[in-house]
Amino acid sequence: MTAEKTLVLVVDDDEAVRESLKFSLELDGLWVGVCKAGEELFVHPHLSAAKCVVIDIKMPDMDGISVLKALRLLGLKLPAILITGHATAALRRRAIEAGACAVLQKPLLGTVLPDCIREAIQLD
Template identity: 70%
Template structure:
């Protein structure tokens, strides 16, 4: 019997980013589910099974921090990593206050995302 794969939920409004992250993370043995916007997260059937959330900051409707705040208000405290094109110290502070474990700046170089996911999953 094989061990269950760690399930990650990736949330990004850019389809190319979503699909490339899914491809790269699945190559590393992770199970990846996708959401195209922040509102989809709350209703996604895999949310209860996710071990980590990778979420884009800048999305229409709800941004990544608003999604994290919404999850926390519902009692869902799964580890989260915020990805953004422009990581400022103010954004890092807001993300930490919302419960993000890390803020990573795009483009995601090397194994920075994978390393952050592994650290987040180990921490919970």
């Protein structure tokens, strides 16, 4: 599978973060869809085609761990990377227990996010 065909969905309530992640990941050759809340993710028209989801942990209605748990309850096992401004050991443990493959600390500098996505979905 080529990177151009790889859909990544980004869920973040902050429009500036959503758009900057979309822009940078598209520059890296990924196809990116964005959602402003977990509830929007569940009705995204391309959710079933997604190869990875990037979810902000701190969101108003449904936090990132709750979103991830709901995805798992729906039977969706796609790799999930959680992003946060405050990664603690307890938060990382909760995220991994919920099924996250990684928890990344903001700001996401360099190629840390695309590298993590590729590792998660095992792209060449």
